[in-house]
Amino acid sequence: MPKYKINECKNVQTQLAAYFDNEVPTWKRHLIRWHLKQCTDCSSRVEAIEQTDKLLRSVEPVKASDTFLSTVMSRATTMKVSQKIHQPLFNRLGCFVEGLQTWMRGNIRAYNLVYMFGLIFAVFTMIGVTLYSPRIEKLNPFTQFRSKSSEVQQERLISFEVILQEEPKRSLKIR
Amino acid sequence: MIVSDEELMLECRKGDMSAFELLVRRYQDALVNYIYYTINDYHRAEDLAQETFLRVFKSASRYEPKASFKSWLYTIATNLSRNEIRNRARRNTYFLEDMVDESEDVYQSEFMIDTRYQPDLLYEKKERQQLIKKALKQLPENQRLALTLVTYQEMSYEEIAEILNCSIGAIKSLIHRARQNMKKLLIKAGIGGGVNAKI
């Protein structure tokens, strides 16, 4: 058997399971089918896969018992009731926040543009307030009082300096 | 019109128990069957299938229909089965060959009706089924899971990749190897040797 033929067979053989399960693209399917028509070795492998699959499928499936559904439903109902009773306040709050989140998410999806504009506006306003807060201070009526009190503090400092300078002169006079 | 699993799950999230019941009805047989083939114990398979549904119910409030419901359900079932296999291995009670299948008689009733007038044929068929199950049990865990999903649950490679958490390429080679090994095991058991033994 020529070497290129062996390589081709190797390639095809790794794809045979996927070919059998209809999991290869159409173009590859045609190539494999074309190869199988000419190659008895590979086509016998496909037959073997078919036979194994047939044997596996011959096993009778089991079914859930008659009480299965009722048991699951009663256990689920009990679970639901106990969840409601034992749910602490923190969890309920969490559920509320979660609900709010999903509601917001749904709305954002629905009114994408409007929400994006709103969000950007809010962010810019916040940045503006943080960076340019002195300008806003001018509008504040209490700022006048604040500046007055700072003037008084400066005056006090000056008078303190004067006292310090004058003291040594007095001591000289006494002598 | 058939309501999709995802729609039912959204109804279940709102607290609709009838939606949950419909989901259980839809998948109960397939799920019990799947777990049964992976752990080989019918009663335990029922327990784990119930546990799977209850876990679905428990997390219904957080359900988002991003992935398919079916894949999610089978992922939970697969994880539970894997845990069961590991626990059994730890307890050393999981001797696959020695396992007695108690459910056998109860669940073969359908084909018993077909072949009740041919006792030899019945015996032959039953024994062959036992041998096939035994061969399936001897496959490595991942190969058995993948082969069960593709053969008995008729899932696509994409779905299986999602459930077993690996790539489609890995699933391709996993199923390829599973079929090769299965063929060898069947030949060893004296069945499936009619066609060329190579796969």
Ligand SMILES: [Zn+2]
């Ligand atoms: Zn070939």
